[in-house]
Amino acid sequence: xxxxxxxxxxxxxxxxxxxxxxxxxxxxxxxxxxxxxxxxxxxxxxxxxxxxxxxxxxxxxxxxxxxxxxxxxxxxxxxxxxxxxxxxxxxxxxxxxxxxxxxxxxxxxxxxxxxxxxxxxxxxxxxxxxxxxxxxxxxxxxxxxxxxxxxxxxxxxxxxxxxxxxxxxxxxxxxxxxxxxxxxxxxxxxxxxxxxxxxxxxxxxxxxxxxxxxxxxxxxx
Numbered sequence: 001x002x003x004x005x006x007x008x009x010x011x012x013x014x015x016x017x018x019x020x021x022x023x024x025x026x027x028x029x030x031x032x033x034x035x036x037x038x039x040x041x042x043x044x045x046x047x048x049x050x051x052x053x054x055x056x057x058x059x060x061x062x063x064x065x066x067x068x069x070x071x072x073x074x075x076x077x078x079x080x081x082x083x084x085x086x087x088x089x090x091x092x093x094x095x096x097x098x099x100x101x102x103x104x105x106x107x108x109x110x111x112x113x114x115x116x117x118x119x120x121x122x123x124x125x126x127x128x129x130x131x132x133x134x135x136x137x138x139x140x141x142x143x144x145x146x147x148x149x150x151x152x153x154x155x156x157x158x159x160x161x162x163x164x165x166x167x168x169x170x171x172x173x174x175x176x177x178x179x180x181x182x183x184x185x186x187x188x189x190x191x192x193x194x195x196x197x198x199x200x201x202x203x204x205x206x207x208x209x210x211x212x213x214x215x216x217x218x219x220x221x
Contacts, residue, residue: 001118004030004051006038006068007084008060012107016055016084019111026118034060035068042076053080053118056101058092066092066099073100080121085133093133094213102207106130121207124197129208131175160202168195172208173215 003026007013013031020026029051032038042050054072058065069081082103083096093104102121105113109130161169164185171181178192185192203211 001025001053001122002027002029002051003118004028004032004038004041004054006032006035006054006060006065007057008033009057012057012084015107016114019114022111023115026115035063035065035071037062038068039063039071042072050076050079052078053082053121055082055084055114058083058085058096066095069096069101070099082117082121097209097213101209104129104133104209106132120193124193125200125207129175129212131177133175135175161199165195165199165202168192169199169211172196172199173211 003020005013005016005028007016017028020028029049030038030041030045032041038054056065056069065083069083072079073081080103081101082105083092083101084105084107085092086107096104103117105117113130167185168181171184176184178189178196182189182192199211200207
């Protein structure tokens with residue numbers, strides 16, 4: 001699995017490297033200190049050498065992460081982007097999602113979480129969102145009066161998803177990961193992930209971040 005890191009803070013870069021160095025199946029093939037440098041590095045790579053997953057900081061000089069994701073996603077749609085952020089910049093969540101980010105993780109997440117994020121985005125077509133970020137997202141929507149139930153919206157979900165899929169969807173947009181959902185529903189993690197893959201296909205999304213965004217647009221509860 002090939003990855004790239006775009007981060008202007010040296011300490012954060014070193015911490016990230018220490019985490020992914022624990023896994024032999026992860027290869028860091030590109031580093032950049034801002035979006036402008038990142039796009040320049042991509043230009044020099046053949047298609048077969050592009051990173052599969054890019055971990056992107058948001059606040060950087062010259063070109064920030066949201067701008068870089070938006071441009072890179074239009075040029076290299078096969079690349080998956082996972083934002084690495086601090087909790088203070090949660091107002092950027094939806095901007096990053098709209099730009100094309102597939103996931104949104106806090107910078108203090110463990111090496112295991114980073115590895116799972118890469119695996120999930122490449123094998124299951126999705127990417128995780130830190131539970132704290134997911135809860136913050138829903139809180140933001142609620143305070144903005146975005147989420148209001150209606151018979152038509154509920155019927156829309158009823159006509160698309162099975163009862164089990166609806167259960168898993170609700171847990172997912174509440175910020176729970178596959179392992180926790182499996183514990184609650186007393187099913188295997190693999191089964192949960194298969195249901196999530198089916199949900200993504202039926203709703204025409206490819207990540208938890210887009211599920212949150214869809215809930216915002218459709219006003220689902």
